[in-house]
Amino acid sequence: MEHIPILRMGEFLLITVQVDMHDRLALQLQDDLTAKIVQHGSRGVLIDISALEVVDSFIGRMLGNIASMSRILDAQTVVVGMRPAVAITLVELGMSLPGIRTALTVERGMEILRVDVAATRDEVQAADSEEMPDGSTQV
Amino acid sequence: MSQSKIPEILRRNEAALLDDWTREQRQVRDVSQRLSEEEIRSQSRRFLQLLQEAAVRGNTNDVDTEAYKDVRRFLEEVSASRAQLGFTPSETALFVFSFKQPLFAQIRGSVPDPAEQVNEIWTATVLLDKLGLYTTEMFQKSRESIIMRQQEEMLELSTPVVKLWDGVLALPIIGTLDSSRTQTIMENLLERIVETGSELAIIDITGVPTVDTLTAQHLLKTVTAARLMGAECIISGIRPQIAQTIVHLGVELGDIVTKASLADAFRVAMQRTGHVVVRKTAVSKA
Amino acid sequence: MEVLKSDSLPVRSSEDVVIVRTSVRKLAAELRFGIVDQTKIVTAASEIARNTLDYGRGGELRIEALKNGLKSGLRLIFVDQGPGIRDLDQALRDGFTTGNGMGLGLGGTRRLMDEFNIASKVNEGTTVTITKWSR
Numbered sequence: 001m002e003h004i005p006i007l008r009m010g011e012f013l014l015i016t017v018q019v020d021m022h023d024r025l026a027l028q029l030q031d032d033l034t035a036k037i038v039q040h041g042s043r044g045v046l047i048d049i050s051a052l053e054v055v056d057s058f059i060g061r062m063l064g065n066i067a068s069m070s071r072i073l074d075a076q077t078v079v080v081g082m083r084p085a086v087a088i089t090l091v092e093l094g095m096s097l098p099g100i101r102t103a104l105t106v107e108r109g110m111e112i113l114r115v116d117v118a119a120t121r122d123e124v125q126a127a128d129s130e131e132m133p134d135g136s137t138q139v
Numbered sequence: 140m141s142q143s144k145i146p147e148i149l150r151r152n153e154a155a156l157l158d159d160w161t162r163e164q165r166q167v168r169d170v171s172q173r174l175s176e177e178e179i180r181s182q183s184r185r186f187l188q189l190l191q192e193a194a195v196r197g198n199t200n201d202v203d204t205e206a207y208k209d210v211r212r213f214l215e216e217v218s219a220s221r222a223q224l225g226f227t228p229s230e231t232a233l234f235v236f237s238f239k240q241p242l243f244a245q246i247r248g249s250v251p252d253p254a255e256q257v258n259e260i261w262t263a264t265v266l267l268d269k270l271g272l273y274t275t276e277m278f279q280k281s282r283e284s285i286i287m288r289q290q291e292e293m294l295e296l297s298t299p300v301v302k303l304w305d306g307v308l309a310l311p312i313i314g315t316l317d318s319s320r321t322q323t324i325m326e327n328l329l330e331r332i333v334e335t336g337s338e339l340a341i342i343d344i345t346g347v348p349t350v351d352t353l354t355a356q357h358l359l360k361t362v363t364a365a366r367l368m369g370a371e372c373i374i375s376g377i378r379p380q381i382a383q384t385i386v387h388l389g390v391e392l393g394d395i396v397t398k399a400s401l402a403d404a405f406r407v408a409m410q411r412t413g414h415v416v417v418r419k420t421a422v423s424k425a
Numbered sequence: 426m427e428v429l430k431s432d433s434l435p436v437r438s439s440e441d442v443v444i445v446r447t448s449v450r451k452l453a454a455e456l457r458f459g460i461v462d463q464t465k466i467v468t469a470a471s472e473i474a475r476n477t478l479d480y481g482r483g484g485e486l487r488i489e490a491l492k493n494g495l496k497s498g499l500r501l502i503f504v505d506q507g508p509g510i511r512d513l514d515q516a517l518r519d520g521f522t523t524g525n526g527m528g529l530g531l532g533g534t535r536r537l538m539d540e541f542n543i544a545s546k547v548n549e550g551t552t553v554t555i556t557k558w559s560r
Contacts, residue, residue, distance in 0.1 A: 020446060023439040054446060054464060056471040057533070080369065084329035085464035087364035092465065093472075093533035102369040104336050109369075319560065326461055 004029045006036050012044040012113055013037065013075075014106070018051045026062045033066060037073045043120075044113035045070050048106055050081025060095045067100045076116050078102065078109040143262050144250060145242075146194040149187065152245045157184055159241035167233065173224050182217060182234070189213050199262050202269045211273060218277040222285075228278045235271035239264060298324050300331040300340075307408045308337045309401070311376075313346035321357040329364060338370045339411060341404045345376030355390040362395050371411070373397070375404035426498075430490040436503065437483040442474045445486055449501065456490060456497040458559055465537040466499060466557050472534045473503045473553050481505030481551055491556070498558045500540075506550040513545060 002025060007014040013036055015029070033045065047063065049055065055063075067077040078101045090097070103109040149156065161180050165171045170179070189210045197206025214235070221231045242263050250256045294314075303309045310328050332340060342358065344350070350358075362372040375398040377385075385392070398404040409416055434448060435441050449470040453463040470486075477484045484505030491498035510516050517531050531553075535541040540556035 020443050022443045053450070054467050054471060056468050056475070058471075058475060082368045083464075084326060084333060084364070084368065085461045087329060087367040088326065088360070088461055089464045089468045089537065090367055091360045091364045092536050093468065094536070095533070096363070097367060102367060104333065104338060104369045108336075108338070322461075326459075 003032055006032055008036070008040055008042070009046075009110075011042060011117060012046055012110065013040070013042045014046045014048065016048040016051070020052075020054070021059065023058065026059065030062065030066060030069065034069050034073065037070060037075050042075050043117045045075055045077045046106060046109045046113065047077065047079045048081050049079060049086075050083065052086065053083065055082070055086045055090060057093065057095060060090065060093075060097060063097060063100055071099075076101070076113055078112055080104065080106050080109040143194075143199040144255075144259055145199050145246075145263060145266075146191065148242075148245050148249050148259075149191045149194060151249070153187060153191070156238075156241050156245060157187060159244065160187075160238050163237040163240055164234070167230075167237070169226070169230055170233070173226070183238075186210070186213060186217075186234075186238075199266055202266070202273065210270065214270065214274045215277045215281075218274050219281045222278055222281050228275045231278050232271045232275045235267055235274055239267055242267070294320055294323075298327070300328055302335060302337070303341070303405060303408070304412070304414070306335075306337045306339060306412050307405075308332065308335060308340045309343060310340060311343040311346060311401070315349065316347060316354040316357070318353055318357070321354055321361075325357060325361040325364070328361065329368065332365060332368065332370045339408045340365060340370060340372045341401065341408060342372055342374050343376040343401045343404070344374065344381070345378070345401065347376075347381070350381050350384055352388050352390065355385055355388060359390070359392070359395070371396075373404045373407060375399070375401045426491060426493040428489050429492050432488045434486045434488065435483075436474050436477045436486050436505075439478065442471065442478060445474045446471050449488065449499075452488060452490060453499055456499055456559065458497075458499070458557070462557060462560070466501075469534045469537040469555055469557075470501055472531075473501070473555065476531075476553075477503045477505045477507075477551075480510075481507035483507075484550075493558070496558050498556055500554065500556040503553045504550065505552075509547040509549055509551055510543075510545040511547055513543060517543075 004015060004017060004019070004021070004025065007016075013033065015033065019025075021029070036042065037045070045066065047066065049063075052059070063077075063079055070077045079097070080103045082102060101112060103112055157180070160183050161176070164179050164183070165176060174182075193207045193210045197204050201207075202211070217234060218231055221234070243260055246259045246263060247256060250259050298310065298312055301309050301311075308328070308331060310324070312324065316324075328340060328342070331337070342361070344358075347354075358374065362374070365372050373396045374392075377397055377399060396404075396407065398407065406416075430452075432448070434445055436445060446467050450463060450467045453466045458466065474486065477486075481503075482505065484503060484507070487502040487504070489500040489502070491500055517535070531543065534555065538555040538557050540554070542554040543551065545551040
C-alpha cells in the first residue's frame, strides 16, 4: 500500500504531494503524519501542493484536518505552492481553508515556521523562568 | 413547378452579361477608383460562373443550400477584401445589385411571353437580393472580428503587471472592467505572483471609471485567491464615487487593505515587506 | 447542438474517482478549455463523483463532448441508483459555508459550471448533469 513520503528537516516535516491522491491514500497520510510529529517532536509541518492540479472539498478538508491535528500536537502547518487555477477554483467553491497558513514557496514557508517556533520558544522561556524585567525573580 | 429559365440564360449569355455588368460597376466612381478593370472583370466572371453552377445544381430561390456554398464563400472573400479596401457595406453589396440590370435585359430578350418575363424577373430580383444581403452580412461579420481583435490587443496592453520592488507587484488597471476581462486580469496577476514569488500585489484602480457589483466581486475573489496562495493584495486608487458605489452596493471588503493612492499603498507595501525608506541628507557644497 | 463524443466510466471506488479526474482533464484539454476552466471542470467532476460514491452508493458517469455553433462544451452526467436526496433545496444550500462535514458540494459545484441540473427520487436514485462551455 503506497504511502506519501514525509521528509524530516530538523524540527519540521515536509510533505510533497505529487500524486493525485485517492481517498485512502489521503487518510493514510493523516495517520502517518500525526505519528511522525509525535515520534520526532516536530514543531512544524510544510505541505507542498505545487504539483496538485486539483484540490477539491475532500482534499481541502484533509488539509484542514492536518492543520488541526498538528496544532493539538503543538506543531504549526503551512501549505505552500498552491496553483493560481486551484486558488481561483477554491474561492469559487467557497472553501476558505480556515486556520491554514499559506506561503508561495517552501523557503518562505520554512521562514514562517522558524519565526513562529522561535516566538513560541521565547514565550515559553519567559513564562518558565518568571524573570521580572528588573532582574529579580518571583516564585 | 416549371423550371426557371435563369440558369439557361446565364449560360447562354455569359459574355454579354459579363460585359454589361462590368460596365455598370465601372460607372460607379468609388469602385473604378479602387479597383482596376481587370480586377472587376475577373471577380465578376468568377461570380457568374459560380452562380451558373449553383443555379443549375440547385434552385433559383434558396441561397442557404449546399448548392450555393461556393457562391457564398466567394461573396465572403469579396466582402472581406472590399472591407479592407475601405468600401462601405452598401458599396460592397452593389457588386451583386449592379448585376440586376444586365440580367433583366437578358431576360427581356430571351423570354417573349410577358407573364413569364415578369416571373423570371421576379425570381432574378429575389435571388440577387438575397445574395446582396448576404454580402452585407458578411461585411459586418468581418468588421466585427477586426474590432474584437483590436479590442483584445488594447486590453492586453492596458493591464500590465509591473514589479515595483522585490516582492512587490503593481497592477494598474485602465478602463472599464467587464466580467471576462476581469477574469483574465485576475488569472494573469496570480500567475505573475507565483512566477516572481511576490507576496504583495497592489491593484490600482485609478483608471477605472465605474465599478459594478460583478466587478467588485471579481476583485474580492482575486484578493481572496491571492491570500489562499500566500500573498496579500492592497487595492489603491479608489475614487470617491467608487467608494460610494461600493458602500451602496453593500459589497463587504472585509479586512482587505485599501488606500486612496498608489503612493500610500507603496508605503504600506514597503513597511509590510520589512523595508525602511531613508532620505539621504543633501551633500552641501563646500 | 450536437454530441461529438461520448464515453462511460464506472464510479464505484475511490480509484475510479481518480480515473474520472484524469479522463475529464484529458477531454477538457482536448476541447481547448483554458487551464482555469479545466481545473473548475475537474474539481466539479471530483465533487459529484465523490457524492455518487459516498451517498449514491456508486454509479456511472457519462462524459460528452458537445458542439454548439462555434462553442465547444463538456457535459458530465452522473447517475446512481442510491437512496436519493430527500430535500434538494437543502442539499443545494449546504455547502462549504461552514467548511465542515456534510456539505454535498452541490452549491459550490454549481458555481463552477455553466449549467447544473439535478434530479433525485427517494429510493430510486440521483442524476446530476453539469455542463461547461468554452468562453
